[in-house]
Amino acid sequence: MHVNVPYTLGVSSPAPEQAGACVNPQVYQPTIANLDVQALPHNPYVLDSIEKGLANIEHNMGKINLLDDISRSIDLMNKRLEGLDERVKATEDKVKNIESSTEFLSTKYDDIRKDVESVKENVTKTERSVLKQSSDIKTLTDENAADIKDLMRKNEKMKETILDIQCRSMRDNLIFSGISEQANENTELVLQEFISEELDIDEEVRFERVHRLGPPQDNYDGDTAPRPRAIVAKFSSYKQRELIRRFGPKLKGKHFGINEQYPEEIVNTRKILLPAYRDAKKKKEKVRFVTDKLYVNDRRVYPEDVQTPMEDMPTDEDDREGPTPGSRENVDDRRYSRYDYRTGAQRTTYRGNGRGRGRGRGRGRRPWRR
Incomplete structure (x- = not known):
């Protein structure tokens, strides 16, 4: 006997054709919600089938939800893939730019390498040329070494000859310093009066030339x-020149000076030899200057033999020592020799209080000092 139970999808029940009835799904669609529980048979087998059908439905619903999650995940992955595609495209563009830059750098490198090779080639050529020129110069130097040495010897000899001529041209000269100067003066007459009054020489002294050294001054009077x-005088007679020079000690205690004139080379040599001269004088040894030559105990001292500390080197502000050639050697400590670069003279000055009888000097006037 069959119970007339409506057919429900997913419920274990006899098929409609087995139940002896036809169900039109367009007319009636049964669901679990409108299932009449009271109409269900009280058969454990049927209930069990219904429960299994419900479980199957729930299982299928879970799969459907899972499919929805998968679909959403796929959509998200698609979006991410789209962003990844954009980044890949941007990366490809960057790679293309890098490749283009690399090609440019490669081209530049090739150009630079060619330039470097060209420079190396030019340097090599230049080195070869320099070596050849050096070899030629060495050959010429070796060939002309004897001639060069001969020219150097002749040059040195010529310098010595010129220096000797300069010394001979100054042989009759004396330089007088400290003599007062007036505007429009007769310099030779001033010097004659100085020799007569200060040196007590009454005989007539004859000169070839007498003049002041340097440009004229703007003013001649007053403290300013x-x-x-200085006055340079060329004597007509060497004997008279020596007579005047030997009277130099009479100026002791006064601000006048009488000096021989030398070329600058000789004066520089004498300055180098001055420390040795001073040392020999302190030791009371026999010492004398002959032009630019120094003799200590009749043995010549050369400039290269003199070790002069920097603090002992003579300067324009230092007092100089040492007699002029041919002068007396018993010199007072207050006498000093110095080279006047303005006048070109080796000056020996006797310092004093400035109270002499010289023409044009006021009483008590202080002597000039350099």
Whole structure:
């Protein structure tokens, strides 16, 4: 006997054709919600089938939900893939730019390498040329070494000859310093009066030339007047020149000076030899200057033999020592020799209080000092 139970999808029940009835799904669609529980048979087998059908439905619903999650995940992955595609495209563009830059750098490198090779080639050529020129110069030097040495010897000899001529041209000269100067003066007459009054020489002294050294001064009187220019005199007679020079010690205690004139080379040599001269004088040895030659105990001292500390080197502000050639050697400590670069003279000065009988000097006037 069959119970007339409506057919429900997913419920274990006899098929409609087995139940002896046809169900039109367009007319009636049974669901679990409108299932009449009271109409269900009280058969454990049927209930069990219904429960299994419900479980199957729930299982299928879970699969459907899982499919929805998968679909959403796929959509998210698609979006990410789209972003990844954009980044890949941007990366490809960057790679293309890098490749283009690399090609440019490669081209530049090739150009630079060619330039470097060209420079190396030019340097090699230049080195070869320099070596050849050096070899030629060495050959010429070796060939002309004897001629060069001969020319050097002749040059040195010529220098010595010129220096000797300069010394001979100054042999009759004396330089007088400290003599007061007046505007429009007769310099030769001033010097004659100086020799007569200060040196007590009454005989007539004859000169070839007498003049002041340096340009004229702007003013000659007053405390602001510059020191008088030195007078250089060329004597007509060497004997008279020596007579005047030997009277130099009479100027002791006064601000006048009588000096021999030398070329600058000789004066520089004498300055180098001065420390040795001073040392020999302190030791009371026999010492003398002959032009630019120094003799200690009749043995010549050369400039290269003199070791002069820097603090002992003579300067324009230092007092100089040492007699002029041919002068007396018993010199007072207050006498000093110095080279006047303005006048070109080796000056020996006797310092004093400035109270002499010289022409044009006021009483008590202080002597000039350099």
